Amino acid sequence: MKALEGVRILDFTHVQSGPTCTQLLAWFGADVIKVERPGVGDITRTQLRDLPDVDSLYFTMLNSNKRSITLDTKSEAGKAILEKLIKACDVLVENFAPGAIDRMGFPWEKIQALNPRMIYASIKGFGPGPYEDCKVYENVAQCTGGSASTTGFDDGPPLVTGSQIGDTGTGLNLGLGIVTALYHRERSGRGQRVLAAMQDGVLNLARVKLRDQQRLQHGPLKEYPQYPNGSFTDECPRAGNASGGGQPGWAVKTKGGGANDYIYVIIQPQAWAEYMRLCGREELIDDPEWATPEARLPKLEQCFALIEEWTMTKEKFEVMELLNERNVPCGPILSMKELAEEPSLRATGTVVEVDHPTRGKYLTVGQPIKLSDSPAEVGPSPLLGEHTKEILGEVLGLTEDEIEATWASGALGQRASAAAE
Ligand code: CAO
Numbered sequence: 001m002k003a004l005e006g007v008r009i010l011d012f013t014h015v016q017s018g019p020t021c022t023q024l025l026a027w028f029g030a031d032v033i034k035v036e037r038p039g040v041g042d043i044t045r046t047q048l049r050d051l052p053d054v055d056s057l058y059f060t061m062l063n064s065n066k067r068s069i070t071l072d073t074k075s076e077a078g079k080a081i082l083e084k085l086i087k088a089c090d091v092l093v094e095n096f097a098p099g100a101i102d103r104m105g106f107p108w109e110k111i112q113a114l115n116p117r118m119i120y121a122s123i124k125g126f127g128p129g130p131y132e133d134c135k136v137y138e139n140v141a142q143c144t145g146g147s148a149s150t151t152g153f154d155d156g157p158p159l160v161t162g163s164q165i166g167d168t169g170t171g172l173n174l175g176l177g178i179v180t181a182l183y184h185r186e187r188s189g190r191g192q193r194v195l196a197a198m199q200d201g202v203l204n205l206a207r208v209k210l211r212d213q214q215r216l217q218h219g220p221l222k223e224y225p226q227y228p229n230g231s232f233t234d235e236c237p238r239a240g241n242a243s244g245g246g247q248p249g250w251a252v253k254t255k256g257g258g259a260n261d262y263i264y265v266i267i268q269p270q271a272w273a274e275y276m277r278l279c280g281r282e283e284l285i286d287d288p289e290w291a292t293p294e295a296r297l298p299k300l301e302q303c304f305a306l307i308e309e310w311t312m313t314k315e316k317f318e319v320m321e322l323l324n325e326r327n328v329p330c331g332p333i334l335s336m337k338e339l340a341e342e343p344s345l346r347a348t349g350t351v352v353e354v355d356h357p358t359r360g361k362y363l364t365v366g367q368p369i370k371l372s373d374s375p376a377e378v379g380p381s382p383l384l385g386e387h388t389k390e391i392l393g394e395v396l397g398l399t400e401d402e403i404e405a406t407w408a409s410g411a412l413g414q415r416a417s418a419a420a421e
Contacts, residue, residue, distance in 0.1 A: 002029020003374035007182065008395070010089040011035065011066060014042045016138065016164060017123045017198065018095030019062040020171030025091075025178065026065035027367040027376035033089070033391055034063065034382065035082075038070040038413020041384040054359045055381060061364045063381035064354065069392075070385035070413045073104050077409035082106065084396045086114045090191075091178055095123035097135045108193060119181040121194040123170050136198055141166030145202020150209040152238045154226055159238075170201035208244040212236045223248050228298045248293075248300050251333060252308035254316040260338075263316045264331040265307055265323070269293050274326040279310040349376065356380040388412055 007030040011022045019042070026032040036042055044059040072078040082104075086092065092111065094101055101107070101122075111120055125136020126144070142148050142160045152159035163169075177194035185191055203210070212221055213236040220227050223246075224239045241264070243249030249266040267275065269292075273285045284290040284306075296303050311319050316332035323330045334342075340363055345351040352366040357380065367376035392398045392406065406412055 001374075003371055004028040004030040004179075007031070007091065008089040009033065010085050010092045012092065012094035012096065012101070013123075014095065015044055016058075016062060016167035017170050018093055018174070019044075020164075020168045021121075021123070021174040021178070022066065022093050023062055023064060024171070024175050024367065024369070027378065028371070029374060030091075032066040033085070033387075033395065034066045034068045035071050035073065035085070036068055036384060038072050038385070038411075041068070041070070045384065051359065055356070055383070057362060060354070060356055060359060060362060060381040064364065065377075065379045066382055067387035067391060068382035068385055069388045071388075072411050072413065073106075075409070075411045077406055077411035079105060081392070081396070081406065081411060083114055086111055086118060088395050089115075089118065090182070091119045091121060093121045093174070093178070098124055098133050112191070116190060117185060118191040119178060119185065119194060120191065121174055121178050121181070121196075123174055123196050123198065125197065126199050127195065127197040131199075136166075138164050138166040138198075141170070141198035141202050145199045146206040146209055147202050150206060150236055150238055153240045154230065154238050156238070165205050166198045166202050169205055170196050170198045173201050173204075209236050222297045223300070225301065242300075248296070248303070250300070250304040252304055252311045254311045254319055254332075255314055256316075260333045260335045261316060262333040263311055263319050264333065265304070265311070266329050267293075267296070267303060267307075268328070271326075271328040272296070274323075274328050275307055275310075278322060278326075279306055281306060349378070352378045354378055354380050357383065385413065 004025060007025070009022055009025055009030050009032045011018075011032050011034040013019045013022055013034070022032045022034070034042070042059060042063070044062065045055045047056055048058050049056045071081055073082050086106070108120055111118055124132070125134050125141060126132050131144075136144075139148075139160045142165060143158070145166065147165060148158040148160055151161055174194065174196040177196055181192050181194050215221060216232060216234065216236060220232050221237075221239075222228075224237065224242055226232060226237060241249070241251045243266060247266050247268050249264055251262045251264045254261045254263050265275075272291070276282055276285045289295055290303075314322070320330055320332050339345060340351060342351070346353075348370070349366045350368060352364055353361055354364055355361050364378060366378045389403060392403045393400075398406070407415060
């Protein structure tokens with residue numbers, strides 16, 4: 001039995017943040033019913049298309065294992081179906097612009113009245129406050145959550161990261177909120193509202209930078225590259241590739257000179273001797289000018305330069321092997337190409353090849369959280385409205401005649417194409 005088998009999710013999510021959450025819940029075994037606007041669907045179906053007339057990778061990689069129903073929730077017949085769906089589901093998840101579900105005519109009070117056990121989970125850009133009505137995309141969240149001001153090099157502009165910490169990061173938070181609320185419902189019998197704001201999610205991930213903001217009041221941040229020669233202001237600066245933890249780290253070059261021929265090295269106190277032996281600089285192991293973390297702090301740049309002299313003579317994987325043999329943590333900079341081709345990630349189901357009815361085979365990132373009794377089987381994403389009839393019949397118990405009448409009302413849009421049937 002899958003961990004979330006029997007949990008039915010009414011999925012009003014779109015774009016990235018919400019869909020990542022419901023995709024995880026689907027992989028845990030929940031029945032995720034994605035409600036989409038007839039004829040249009042989730043906007044990502046057509047965004048960044050690499051092939052004509054098939055759902056984009058953007059969509060397919062965020063919506064696997066879900067069922068799709070098309071429903072115009074602003075029409076009268078559509079609202080009647082939506083009421084039935086609310087009664088039949090355990091969780092409603094949405095990430096529309098603030099107020100959109102209310103404008104559809106379904107404020108929280110009404111949802112609760114229809115189904116007191118329902119958990120109503122939302123992602124918004126901001127929590128309550130001056131910005132609560134604002135629409136937000138990934139990079140807006142990275143900028144307003146403290147990530148951009150602390151990412152990049154000191155002499156360059158703020159940078160957004162390649163990881164979708166605002167969208168996928170907040171999707172994870174919402175997923176945790178949902179399963180926690182489900183657990184609470186087991187004992188209380190009641191549903192509740194769950195809100196995950198993207199600004200909050202990014203700030204949570206940038207927690208160490210708020211730590212450093214406060215440390216600044218008591219002196220310079222000695223592990224930052226600005227120390228000891230640069231200047232600090234009263235705002236936490238960008239630290240380049242300096243580690244956010246207590247151990248100094250930096251990305252150094254390796255043999256090859258390619259864009260990703262780098263390895264991230266971390267100088268744990270006990271690793272210094274190992275590095276110096278590998279670098280052929282044994283004389284620095286016990287030299288009081290170099291031997292302790294305190295002695296090295298003002299000259300971290302020189303420390304990493306010494307290590308780089310050695311790493312540049314080796315391939316990044318060779319450096320990784322040599323350091324790990326000595327129990328020294330390090331991270332080769334892996335490209336997406338290398339990750340896509342990595343056999344161990346295929347073996348664990350972290351990178352999965354999926355067969356899609358109209359696209360054919362593609363790669364996706366599978367379930368990153370592994371449950372021993374509930375392994376994820378990653379399937380394709382649904383075609384637009386692929387399961388409309390099935391959901392009306394099987395989930396809502398509508399008769400053939402009632403389903404026909406609903407099609408005739410226009411609330412379901414066009415009948416699904418032959419490919420989708
Ligand atoms: N039937 C009828 N109408 C539907 C519908 C359906 N099945 N599904 C959606 N709609 C309507 C909604 O009711 C809404 O209409 P109103 O504006 O009249 O209320 C509209 O479609 C969707 O609105 P939206 O404002 O959410 O969409 P947008 O493309 O303008 O904005 C986004 C997108 C992401 C900026 C916004 O949804 C948002 O800020 N969401 C919250 C934060 C978030 O999750 N951001 C992450 C996005 S990924 O980077």
